[in-house]
Amino acid sequence: MSRHRRPQGFNRTDRIADQIQRELSRLLQFEMKDPRVNLATIQDVTVSRDLSYAEVYFTLLGKGEEEGVEAEKVLEKAAGFLRSSLAQTLNTRTTPKLRFHYDTTPEHAAEISRLIDDARAEDRELGLDSDEPEQD
Secondary structure (H helix, E strand, O other): OOOOOOOOOOOHHHHHHHHHHHHHHHHHHHOOOOOOOOOEEEEEEEEOOOOOEEEEEEEEOOOOHHHHHHHHHHHHHOHHHHHHHHHHHOOOOOOOEEEEEEOOHHHHHHHHHHHHHHHHHHHHHHOOOOOOOOOO
8 A cells, every 4th residue: 555645535626626616606796796797606616636727617597608608708807806816715825727617517407308308298198108017
């Protein structure tokens, strides 16, 4: 067994990512005054091993992809302000550069769910629904 083996729990980058997610959520809610990002929800943050970059994934409550792309541009322009605010709360030597990405997963999930519902309804109409047990 190696002396330099890491424990299997959370590693440092995961803890920093969680802290960045909490702090960015607070900053977007209370410090950012731009209405294009006031409904933004930080879904996930992943931090590079060397802490140089943080990939920030967000969604917009009740908005579509067009608004998400616009909000991504707004957040990219505000990245310097957000990074300097993060630097005051993070206990790290350097603060990661922030890269924002609009997360389309909820929209895709809703579309897939709708397609599944449509397919099941069509199966029921044709008498092919497999929820009922077959009888011999």
